[in-house]
């Protein structure tokens with residue numbers, strides 16, 4: 001089977017979202033259409049209240065659209081049963097949200113192992129992977145600390161390791177490094193690019209960090225519940241190789257100008 005015969009990784013098709021607030025209906029998403037191909041790295045930017053987190057929740061199957069469909073590999077996940085959705089999320093998605101919901105009774109290491117334990121993975125192998133990832137995010141010296149014994153930024157990094165440990169096909173991140181110092185943020189952004197290059201992991205990152213957004217190959221801007229622009233960068237400063245799509249190859253930024 002050729003790559004082009006496969007449906008896109010994600011199709012967001014005419015998604016609307018309305019909330020009921022104090023008896024009144026408030027329209028938050030007003031018809032979002034977006035196609036995400038395998039291996040893409042895209043940022044979603046826009047002013048506060050634009051609907052970015054709402055869209056991310058719907059994309060992550062944590063909330064349903066009022067109208068429209070979300071297709072993963074051509075399958076409409078808005079029709080899945082709760083049980084099927086839970087399995088789908090465990091196998092396919094990694095979440096990095098600011099409210100990271102670590103389990104307070106468990107250590108950093110155990111929290112990172114948790115998605116694999118839910119799947120019934122071998123404990124020793126999971127522990128090794130979790131430890132390697134925690135070391136990568138700079139927490140090799142905090143493996144046995146519980147969330148209450150970690151700083152806010154350290155908790156965020158544990159949640160990040162937990163999101164990445166099973167190597168999901170798509171990572172959905174909402175301000176993943178919003179609370180971190182710039183050095184830690186940069187090393188985590190580098191980890192994203194590294195995973196994208198090595199594993200082909202697709203990343204969708206909601207961010208107010210212009211530097212991060214501008215280093216990514218694709219930038220989607222939202223305003224008032226709509227997509228205002230969708231820009232692909234053909235030359236950019238990030239380490240991402242040209243995407244695995246049908247695009248023409250572009251100049252390698254390390255190539256000397258011809």
Ligand SMILES: Nc1ncnc2c1ncn2[C@@H]1O[C@H](COP(=O)(O)OP(=O)(O)OP(=O)(O)O)[C@@H](O)[C@H]1O
Pocket residue numbers: 019020021026028046047048049050051052053054055
């Ligand atoms: N459950 C809800 N009921 C009513 N309104 C809601 C609900 N959730 C979100 N909203 C409204 O929807 C709008 C979009 O919210 P959302 O969290 O998606 O914004 P955002 O783009 O992520 O903003 P920020 O950059 O501040 O995180 C906001 O005006 C918010 O008040």
Ligand SMILES: [Mg+2]
Pocket residue numbers: 052053054174
């Ligand atoms: Mg938000």
